[in-house]
Amino acid sequence: MLLFLLRRIGLMLVTALCLTFVVFALTNMPAKLETLAKTQAGSRMSDAEVASWLDRNGYGEPLVMRYGEWLGVWPGWVREDEDGTVTGRCVTLRDTPEAAGERCGLLQGDWGFSTRFRADVADVITARLGATGLLMMWVLIVMVPMALIVGVLAGMREGSRTDRTLSTFAIASTATPEYVSGVLFIALLASSTVGISPILAEWGWIDGRVLFQGNARSAMDNITLSNFTLPVLTIALYGMGYVARITRASMTEVMTQQYIRTARLKGVSFSKIVLRHALRNALIAPFTVIMLQIPWLLNGVVISEVLFSYPGFGWTLYEAAVNNDIELLLASSVVAVVVVLVTQLISDIGYVYLNPRIRIS
Numbered sequence: 001m002l003l004f005l006l007r008r009i010g011l012m013l014v015t016a017l018c019l020t021f022v023v024f025a026l027t028n029m030p031a032k033l034e035t036l037a038k039t040q041a042g043s044r045m046s047d048a049e050v051a052s053w054l055d056r057n058g059y060g061e062p063l064v065m066r067y068g069e070w071l072g073v074w075p076g077w078v079r080e081d082e083d084g085t086v087t088g089r090c091v092t093l094r095d096t097p098e099a100a101g102e103r104c105g106l107l108q109g110d111w112g113f114s115t116r117f118r119a120d121v122a123d124v125i126t127a128r129l130g131a132t133g134l135l136m137m138w139v140l141i142v143m144v145p146m147a148l149i150v151g152v153l154a155g156m157r158e159g160s161r162t163d164r165t166l167s168t169f170a171i172a173s174t175a176t177p178e179y180v181s182g183v184l185f186i187a188l189l190a191s192s193t194v195g196i197s198p199i200l201a202e203w204g205w206i207d208g209r210v211l212f213q214g215n216a217r218s219a220m221d222n223i224t225l226s227n228f229t230l231p232v233l234t235i236a237l238y239g240m241g242y243v244a245r246i247t248r249a250s251m252t253e254v255m256t257q258q259y260i261r262t263a264r265l266k267g268v269s270f271s272k273i274v275l276r277h278a279l280r281n282a283l284i285a286p287f288t289v290i291m292l293q294i295p296w297l298l299n300g301v302v303i304s305e306v307l308f309s310y311p312g313f314g315w316t317l318y319e320a321a322v323n324n325d326i327e328l329l330l331a332s333s334v335v336a337v338v339v340v341l342v343t344q345l346i347s348d349i350g351y352v353y354l355n356p357r358i359r360i361s
Helices: 002-027 030-041 047-056 063-071 089-094 121-156 161-175 178-189 197-203 225-255 258-265 270-282 284-300 302-307 313-322 326-354
Strands: 078-080 086-088
Touching: 002 063, 002 326, 030 047, 086 089, 121 161, 121 225, 121 270, 121 284, 121 313, 121 326, 161 225, 178 225, 178 302, 225 270, 225 284, 225 302, 258 270, 270 284, 284 302, 284 313, 284 326, 302 313, 313 326
Parallel strands: none
Antiparallel strands: 078 086
């Protein structure tokens, strides 16, 4: 197991380096840098002024060297003006001229400065990642049990009316995009003019004008059932269908195995067969899918967070992309890559505990 973990961690590091370099190259394309210069210094700049601004801010160096500076394995660029003023990457990040020529990259904890939020990237990422972490936690709490129940009930008796009904529901939930279900939930549950909220208010069943809030920004300060239900329900409903379908297919396959037939011939009750014999083996495939939902939740909640005005990691990623915030985009890519690789490692380790027959080669 230790050798397996060491190999996987080494592979994770190589993969992370390759992926971050690709993202770095894409975000530092000439067109992107030109847009950044005109955004920061003025949209009416000439080509010569753009080239001069990029050179003064360290973007004129070779791509590999700038990647090394950003990573922290190469000293940051330094420039001394005619009046003796020293500027450079490390000077800007650490606000001290003495930092000129030092290494100030990702490995040193210097993530850069966000041009969109006018703050350190590390502070922005930490705050937004924590907000999305809360959202992910509640989505998983709602989505995973609901998906497993639907999948197990559908797979217990293949071809039955229950199987067809639950399978149709799972397919419909996955086929409905988040921006559609989210808008429907807002119209039905968070509108004071249409949906069921006006009816409930007229009957006196609710105190306010709406049953739930369609804006989740207040959840950044205080999470309540009113302001957090709709974003959690929208994301959970979309991800639930896929997990339920995988669980149903795995459960159906397990229920046809010979040891299940033998247990039924011995007179073991159907509930004990499902809970003691079939369920554990049927959870291997869904476990992988559930682990894959974590990277999707981290990066795929952009639509829901923007729709419900919830400033989490997805919303921040959207703002960084729209405003061409290169440093924030790079930091977001690092977080996304690390989450994907770590969840894959946890998924592989989980195989061993779910099914002892699986051996690490």
